[in-house]
Amino acid sequence: MSVHANARKVTTHTLQEMKRAGEKITMLTAYDFSLAKLVDRGGVDVILVGDSASNVMAGRDTTVPMSLEHMIYHAQCVERAVDRALIVVDMPFGTYQGNSAIALESAIRIMKESGGHAVKLEGGAEIVESIQRILTAGIPVMGHLGLTPQSIYKFGTYTVRAKEEEEASKLIADAKLLEEAGCFAVVLEKIPAHLAKQVSEALSIPTIGIGAGQNCDGQVLVLHDMLGITTDFSPRFLRRYLDLESKITGAVEQYCEDVRTGDFPNEEESY
Ligand code: KIV
16 A cells, blocks of 8 residues: 555655655645645645735735734644644744744744644755754754745745756755755745756655646645635646636625525525
């Protein structure tokens, strides 16, 4: 039986085994109880309580305003729904950069108050001290390199990262540093496919790609994007598996019409 099929509960260890066995890892975001339940039932290996909640749940332009309390709230909702998947919680901007003691305190709050299983931090060498300190408490850490949305004001745009040699070399060095520090996996966001392949081959820990080609050890998408709930965001890497925007607005229009015409509720729907 495959590692994936054998895992009644996915752990960081399961993901390492999947990489060794050449099995692809599946990851999707979730932020609330109802959808997290469906995502877990669908058999995804990792649920990321991403700070992309800032965009898709709160309607903000960036992930920068997310607070620790916001992330803990979303992670608590997800944790109540999930039986199998590994739950990874994003550490929000300002809770781990530049001060490893604050990073540890923030990670401990996430673990104690949300019931999540691991945390994710964006960045390489600049934040490795924070990662090391969090790991001393036995908290598993997922890294995140390439396009790191919390640094949007430094980058200026959401375009593909590490196309040039200098940035690509730094990314490779950062990936190795994260592995040496003890991260159990690393997200590679929006980088050239050949670079993601090189990193995936160089690391013994799994890489999870988003806009990083097919040679990563796993893939992640934002749930609301792949379900077609958000339609104003259409990057090349996004495959939409449903068109929920038109399905939901269609259902709402039908409901309004039924109420207005007196068709709903009918006798069978009444007491
Ligand atoms: O917050 C998020 O959804 C993420 C993914 C895009 C990897 O970090």
